[in-house]
Structures are given as C-alpha cells and as structure tokens.
Amino acid sequence: MIKNLVHHKDNIVTISETMNCLDAIEILEQHSLRNAPVVDATNTLYRGNIYRYHIYKYKFHHPDADLAQVKVTQFLKNTTRVVHENDSFYQLIFAIRDLPFIAVLDKENVFTGVIQHDVMINYLAQAWVADKSGYVLAIQTRGEKGELNKLARLVNRKADIQSAVTFEKTTYDTSTYLMVTLPEYLDVSSVRALVNDLTRRKYDVNVVTL
Template sequence: MILQSLVKPKSDLITVDENTDLDTALKLMEKNHFRCIPVLDATHKAFKGNIYRMHIYKHEADGGKMSDSVMTLIRNETKFVNLNSAFFKVFFTIKDLPYIAILDEFNDFYGILTHTKLMESLSQSWNVKFGSYVISVISPGERGDLEEMAHIITRYTAISSVISLDSVDRTGKTIYRTMFTLPSKVTKERLNRIIAALERKGFKVPEVEDLKQESKETPIEEN
C-alpha cells in the first residue's frame, strides 16, 4: 500500500483537462519548468494520461497546429496505480517515468508519486543515512540461510535493514544475494570479524559498501 504522505495531492498540482489546447499546456510547462503534466477529463476527476513538452515541440516543428487538443499527443494513459496497490506494482510501473498517477478508491485522480520521492523512500527504508556498511552476502539458496546469516551477524551487532536481491546470471543460475545494512557504530574491525564469521560458514561476501565514505562524497539532502 502506498503511504499517502509520499503522494503529492491533486490540489497541489498543475494539471490540464482534455479540452486544453497544446499552446496553453506548453506555456504552463515552460513557466513552471515541467517536463510533463497530468491530463484529466473535463470534470477534473478521471486521469487521461500525460502531456510532454518535448512532444509538443516536435508537433510544432512538424507543422502541427498548436490549437489542437492535448489529447492528440496524450501519453502514459495506463501508467497509474491505486492508493492500495502493492509496492511492487508501484515500483515496476514507474520505471523511468518522472511520476505515476495515483487513483483513489473510486478510481478518481488523487495525485502523483514522483520518481524522486519513491527513491527517497527506498533510501530511508535502507537506513542509508544512519548505517555504516552494507554487506552483500551470497548464499546457496537453502532453507534457513537467511536465519543463519542473521544469527551470525547479530552475534556482533544489530541489523539496521535487510533486502533480498536475487538475480540470474548469464548461465541461467540464480544468485541468492542478501544485503544487510549495519548500524553506524560498527567499526571496520567488527565488520571484518562479521565477514570472517560468514565466510567460515560457507557464505560469500563479494562486496562491501562504506556508507560513511559515500555520505562524504555525495551528501544526502535533507527534506
């Protein structure tokens, strides 16, 4: 389910309706420096799609009429989710879009979830701001692996967050990868002890990310 706090509501957005002409839509986007804006129906309830500035530029360059309706260049008509949609549907729907439309329980346009806001939410859930290291652990994919890895790590420290990122290599073999974020108090010495303990039990630790170093190189902006 999408947290409503992540969604920018319709009342805070600049939108156009299906009867708006391209010239008006373009001026709105240029004035507000928007790549695209949502298009609603005449009642301003139903989501129709998005209108992109680049498509209007191309339309005008090709000799198209700027008095044409925005519906002539509508895009992303099916790129929407509901407030109660599962996270994975949200994640795979947004992909490289600047935002996705959010519909309420009546399938009326509720607002948008921006790509930036989604990434910020993921970053927070991963505890990047308050972690020390992220260790990537490869396991055989057997029952009980996660429990055993967690048991080994918690002998030395608490776990801030954990995420599973299984993938398939070029040979078709599944790689069972689990990423553990460790708290900020974990030292390099303790990290090495954790890695050694994991490897003694047959787990591989091919990658370690130093979040402290990352934060120095690329500061995370506060909201």
C-alpha cells in the same frame, strides 16, 4: 501504504483535456515541467500524461502547424500506467519504472494525485536507514532451506541489522544474495570480524562503506 507518498492533485500542476497544445506548453515551460497529468474538466478523471518533448517534436516536423488548434489529447501518453491508493509498494515499484511520476487513483478510480519518482527513491533511502547506516554487506546466498534465518543470526552476533533485502538471479548474470545494512557506530574491526566469520563459512561477501 503508498497513499502516504501521494502529492495531492490540488498541490500539483495539471492540464485540462480541453486545453490546446500552445496553452499546455506555456504552462509546462512556466513551471519548468517535463510533463504533467491531463485530467477531465472536473479534475476527477485521469486521462494520461502530456510531455513537452512530444509537442516540440510535432512542431519540428510540422513547422506551419498552429499549436493553438491542436488538442493535448492528441499526445496523451501513459494512459494506463496508474496505481491505486491501496496498492502495495511492490506494485508501485514495477508500475512507475521509468516514469517521472505516476498517477494515483482511489477505489472509485477518481484521480487523487501523483507519486513522484524521486519521492519513491527518498522513501526507499529512509526505509533502508541509509542516512544512519555505516556499512552494507552483500552476502551471496546458496538457496539452502533456512539460510536467511541462519545468516541473520550470524550477523546479529556482531551487529544489529538495520534493514535487509534479498535479490534473486536475473538474466543479467547476477547471483542470489542478501543485502544487509549495518549501523554507522560499528568499528572497522567488528565489520572485519563479521566478514571473516562469513567467509570461513564459505560465503562470498562484498562490503560497502557508506
């Protein structure tokens, strides 16, 4: 599935592992890039990421250094932070985390391109039908057997569920809950009736109007 989110390597800026830092920084600045993937001379093997920050930091601490004599391989980062085309979206989320993009490899470990962080977020927004949703209900759950089916039936009595996702307890002192998005055509009275019904059944519900 994540293969559909890939920006192919022929359509992005890459840095050759044979390049020096002066040439690399010129390319990054020219394209206003924070970082870029570093590849081998054949453009098939992913070596890691090169960041402008690390080159500038090195120059700051070594003002007399000639960047034309420093290879980009000295500053490679994220060398093992990759996903494969056949990986699940679940794997992508936890692999990309704080990266601006993540490298994508095929089953032969050949570099095929990158998935950008903002593309992943845009995909989530579309998958959750955010642009056509009017309300989000966050329903705190109790962990009872069959509870999700029960809640889905209760919500469906009043409205169509456009998307749903569950959250478990975390170390951030958050509760378990079910988050459902409801269509924008629902009127306020219908949403209020649904919330009242859930509240009568001892569920804590937070409503967000989009």
